Amino acid sequence: MSTRDWPLYEVFVRGRRGLNHVHVGSLHAADDAMALRHARDVYTRRSEGVSIWVVRADAVTASSPDEKDPFFAPSGDKVYRHPTFYELPDDVPHI
Numbered sequence: 549m550s551t552r553d554w555p556l557y558e559v560f561v562r563g564r565r566g567l568n569h570v571h572v573g574s575l576h577a578a579d580d581a582m583a584l585r586h587a588r589d590v591y592t593r594r595s596e597g598v599s600i601w602v603v604r605a606d607a608v609t610a611s612s613p614d615e616k617d618p619f620f621a622p623s624g625d626k627v628y629r630h631p632t633f634y635e636l637p638d639d640v641p642h643i
Contacts, residue, residue: 551576556605557583559590561597567642569601577602 554576560569572591577583583602592600611619 551578554578557587557602558605558608559583559587560601560603561587561591562599563596564598569599574605580604 557575557577558571559573559575561572562569575583575586575590577586580602584600587600587602588597591597
């Protein structure tokens with residue numbers, strides 16, 4: 549397999565102060581282990597991250613921005629999904 553045939557991976561990094569993994573870019577690699585090493589070398593050169601996720605791009609399924617309204621509209625009528633029925637204590641972080 550030549551390097552042109554390597555699969556594309558999407559890279560997500562969680563920063564030192566961050567709570568969530570954030571998409572930082574893409575890269576090609578021969579396998580998962582190589583993708584993880586290359587992601588570390590390319591996207592955390594300055595010790596920005598504490599965790600890295602790599603996912604083959606062909607394994608990602610996403611909604612289309614064009615379908616935003618019809619796709620997410622059904623959740624608007626389910627008020628029980630929104631945290632409006634109780635108060636959060638002040639000492640509960642990150643909610």
